[in-house]
Amino acid sequence: MIEFICYPKCTTCAKAKKWLDDNNIEYTIRDIKEDNPNLDELTAWYPLSGLPLRKFFNTSGLLYKSMQLKDKLSAMTEEEQLKLLTTDGMLVKRPLVIGEDFVLVGFNESEWSEVFSSTQKNSN
Numbered sequence: 001m002i003e004f005i006c007y008p009k010c011t012t013c014a015k016a017k018k019w020l021d022d023n024n025i026e027y028t029i030r031d032i033k034e035d036n037p038n039l040d041e042l043t044a045w046y047p048l049s050g051l052p053l054r055k056f057f058n059t060s061g062l063l064y065k066s067m068q069l070k071d072k073l074s075a076m077t078e079e080e081q082l083k084l085l086t087t088d089g090m091l092v093k094r095p096l097v098i099g100e101d102f103v104l105v106g107f108n109e110s111e112w113s114e115v116f117s118s119t120q121k122n123s124n
Contacts, residue, residue, distance in 0.1 A: 005030045005037065005096040007089070016095045016107040025116060027097075032089035037096070042082050045096070049103040053081050056105060058093045 004020060004027040006013035020027055037045070046053055054073055058064055069091075073081060085092055097104040102115055 002027045003030055003096075003098040004028065005032050005098065006094050007032050010094060012107050013095045016097075016112075019107070019109060019112060023116065032092060032094055032096070034089075036086060036089035037092060039082055039086050042085055045098060045103040046082070048101065049105055051105055053078055056085055056093055057081075058091055061090050063088060063090045 002025065004017065006017065006029065008014075008031060017029075042056070046056065049055070057069065057073070059070070064070075069084075076084070093105050095104075095107055097112070099115075104112060104115060
């Protein structure tokens with residue numbers, strides 16, 4: 001079963017949850033503000049996502065902007081960035097979908113459709 005990590009007040013997370021429900025995909029839900037991903041999780045998920053680490057940052061969030069991370073991330077090491085992400089769930093782009101062999105960051109309906117159609121084919 002997949003893990004759906006979201007912020008319940010986020011409209012994009014609500015759309016993503018509706019998409020999962022509409023497509024009959026079972027998941028467990030985790031509130032990112034209450035239970036932020038830890039260093040071990042982020043260290044494992046980042047390579048599975050196939051994305052650059054900067055894509056894990058919620059660049060439109062108030063915290064990201066108030067910390068002026070746009071200017072600071074490039075000077076930080078990967079480890080420093082991962083540790084920073086663990087300090088507050090509001091820094092992490094959401095939703096996150098964690099599967100056995102994939103990680104989705106943010107909600108992109110066509111990407112999700114492609115990933116879930118291939119995972120369902122593989123499970124049959």
